[in-house]
Amino acid sequence: MRIGFIGAGGIAGHHATSLSRHADARIAGVVDVDATVAHALAEQVGACVYPSVADLLRHVDAVYVLTPPRSRLEIIRQVAAAGKPILCEKPLAATVDDGEEIVRVVERAGVPLMMGFMRRWHRPAQQLKRIVETGELGRPLQIVRTRVGTVTPSAGNWRIEPGQRCGVTIESLSHDVDLVRWLGGDVVAASGMTLESRPDLPGFDDNVAATLRFVDGPIGSVQLSWTSAVGYNQTAVVGERGSAILEGRHMWASQTLRTRVEGGGEHVVEYPPEVANDMGYDGENSAFVDLARGRDVTHPTARDGLAALVVAEAVLDCAMESLPHAPASSADRPLRG
Structure with missing residues (x-):
């Protein structure tokens, strides 16, 4: 499974280390507003750097949203429209209003979203x-x-x-x-x-x-x-x-x-x-790969993320x-x- 990372900061490193131990998934693409950070992570995991979320989505099967929470709504809107399964780091958003809209977006699109409650x-x-x-x-x-x-x-x-x-x-x-x-x-x-x-x-x-x-x-x-x-x-x-x-x-x-x-x-x-x-990262990432493959996996959803907000x-x-x-x-x- 080709995984795309949107966001290449500190939490991306934890997920990258965990996914490196997973035989059925690889990080295929990275995008970040800081090109230096994106290239550093991509070099570490053998991935490509893409200039935008839209470019990344054409080359991956599932996406990790690892950006600061105030940016997540519009990113998830794009990813959901492309039909890609999402692992969203916590919190779901910075405001309840944004969180409620994210729930509506992913449920209308029928896209699975797992919260990063490892x-x-x-x-x-x-x-x-x-x-x-x-x-x-x-x-x-x-x-x-x-x-x-x-x-x-x-x-x-x-x-x-x-x-x-x-x-x-x-x-x-x-x-x-x-x-x-x-x-x-x-x-x-x-x-x-x-x-x-x-x-x-x-x-x-x-x-x-x-x-x-x-x-x-x-x-x-x-x-x-x-x-x-x-x-x-x-x-x-x-x-x-x-x-x-x-x-x-x-x-x-x-x-x-x-x-x-x-x-x-x-x-x-x-x-x-x-x-x-x-x-808990290894278990979480294995569960997400299974979820993205269409398997029935018990997982924290966007509604769980909203409840915490x-x-x-x-x-x-x-x-x-x-x-x-x-x-x-x-x-x-x-x-x-």
Whole structure:
């Protein structure tokens, strides 16, 4: 399968490394607004550089959309019109309005779109999901996700460019919101607070604490920080008959899964480094190649990407209302759509 990359930045490198291990796919073409970056990636993977998206689409079977989120709507419009399957990096877009239009575009075109929520293929997370699905924890009551560490985008990174900036609540929290939705179902209400720690980057929130309510009643929370000197992540499910906690000493690694159910002792799984540090890209890319070949593959869709955006917007709206000049409110915000 001939894969085209639209966007050749940092995330493209992760996908390129993963796809290099896939016998049934190759990167055939690359396009990027920065020709130097495009040529560097193309040389690395043995691909051609094309001057435009339209040129690329004539030479590939499926497309990875790896550009900054504010540019994705028009790109996906072009790709969908050409009938090419799409892997779209997270977030789906920078705004709910753009996200809703992307959903309409791909559904009208009948083109499969997989969201780049690679944590669904993180093997420890999959084991946690299996535990939840067996029902051994009982009805979920609370789902908690924490991910903290130090991320400092350097000069030239789109995340801090004024025209592309959207903050971590939109850009990075989508991973965590999708993970808790995958475990607990649709989120029907959300509230929260955000914080901008860098005066030189107005509009760039880098800390967020959100509270959620899920469709069947459980509550939850998601905390994300890009300014923590200590790296850590945890995903916890508290049920009526037991609890399970997946955690690791890094923003992404998962070293330990602990479970305890009624009438039993604590069960601990310690993952070896190759499993603990597995980001999920290999599983995600294999699933996308299968999807692009027309196979029936369970995957996060454009609607899952939109759902994460809706939660992020609700959190940001709540945070805006809680500024010093406005009355504070702790009420959950019902979600759009």
